[in-house]
Amino acid sequence: MADLLKVKDLAVNVEDKEILHKISLTVNKGETHVLMGPNGAGKSTLGNALMGNPQYEITGGNILFNGQDITNDSTDKRAKLGMFLSFQNPLEVPGITLGNFIRSALQQRTGQHIRLWDFKKEMRKAMEILNMDPSYADRDLNVGFSGGEKKKAEILQLLMLKPSLAILDETDSGLDVDAVRTVSKGVEEYQKSMDGALIIITHSTRILESLKVDHTHVLVNGNIKAEGDASLVDKINNEGFEEFLK
Template sequence: MSSVLEIKNLQVSVETDQGTKQILRGVDLTIKQGEIHAVMGPNGSGKSTLAYTIAGHPKYIVDGGEILLDGEDVLEMSVDERARAGLFLAMQYPVEIPGVTNTNFLRTAKTAIDGEAPAIRHWVKDVRTAMDNLKMDKSFAERNVNEGFSGGEKKRNEILQLELLKPKFAVLDETDSGLDVDALKIVSEGVNRAHETNELGLLLITHYTRILRYIKPDFVHVFVEGKVADQGGPELADRLEEEGYDRYLTTAV
């Protein structure tokens, strides 16, 4: 039976220098395993807040609503429990981890998520295959996580983790930002492999339609001022490309 990630009337705020600011104002979204949902919208509309709230970032305060994974309360889970339950976040700005090699990081993460260490022979083969597919030089295996990586290399490294850790649901927070055309195609191919191989459910956050030429969404949701202002099929993304977000901004309450 396929898994379901449900977001119900989610309300989230954050502390700022000017006091508490509400970001999400009642978001409803249901993603079934194997579906691809694109979330689009102008800057400051709450897209990244949604991503980090799902992942469990302590900066974001949940004021109301629910996030459920197969009926289980995600908001009651710690960050590591969410990962073990099958949730994955590819960050817009992946962090560097000095002193920890990619090889050690990946194997440690895989062991923590699965509850047992992967067999060395198969694991080494899987890592090499995934790196080859993402056109990553084998030297990256022994380099510290993201340290000294270019923006495009960091994004490929995120997708390497996605392919190897095999979550049920992945949130990609503007994975396309800062990528040239070649890197965008390689990253998109990696996401599509994970989707097809593992029946990955995908929440793809983006400003632009260019990544949607390579990763075809089943549903498109427009975020404006912390709410879903519109939703539809892939054709909605094409309309946004032509018209922008002005009509939502003028009518948003």
């Protein structure tokens, strides 16, 4: 099977300080990877660097997506190629409704006009999965949304934009039990019906309960300290990161 994402010896600086040191990672089509680690380990840095945030400077290594080197590509190009990042703190954008935003993003990505009727129908379906009130489609993007609503809106975008790889950056943080369940339901839908690959960045394990996990990576101080299958998640769940900090 061809690699979907291949990260090789990636080193990343933030404000002239090296945060990630030679990280390597391979994600195949449809696989679910979990990236765990204590606070400050560099998990979000990896997410941002993969998506090409200009504030994160890649100083070494490269990123291949579907065999194509995207290390120097702009963020929008990566998105158009099928990458998606769910933000830890989604930004508020007054004046653009959630619905219009997703529709424009879809049109730009496909270069085709999308009929409003079809779009609305699909959007309603996705919102149902996420227990979202349909009125949110007409509200300004993330403006005045609660923490949980913002995260749902991110997953809604995931379901609508249908990327082949989604990076979820702490999507479960700050959510109550019910909201986590709803969000996982959306992610599950993405796994199943779109055969989507995932990198789930988290420091807890709640979001993983109902998801099938293929690989687990433990990131500590900018290095991958351990790798394993789903059982590693359980181990960390029981024992914490103690062992990897040594």
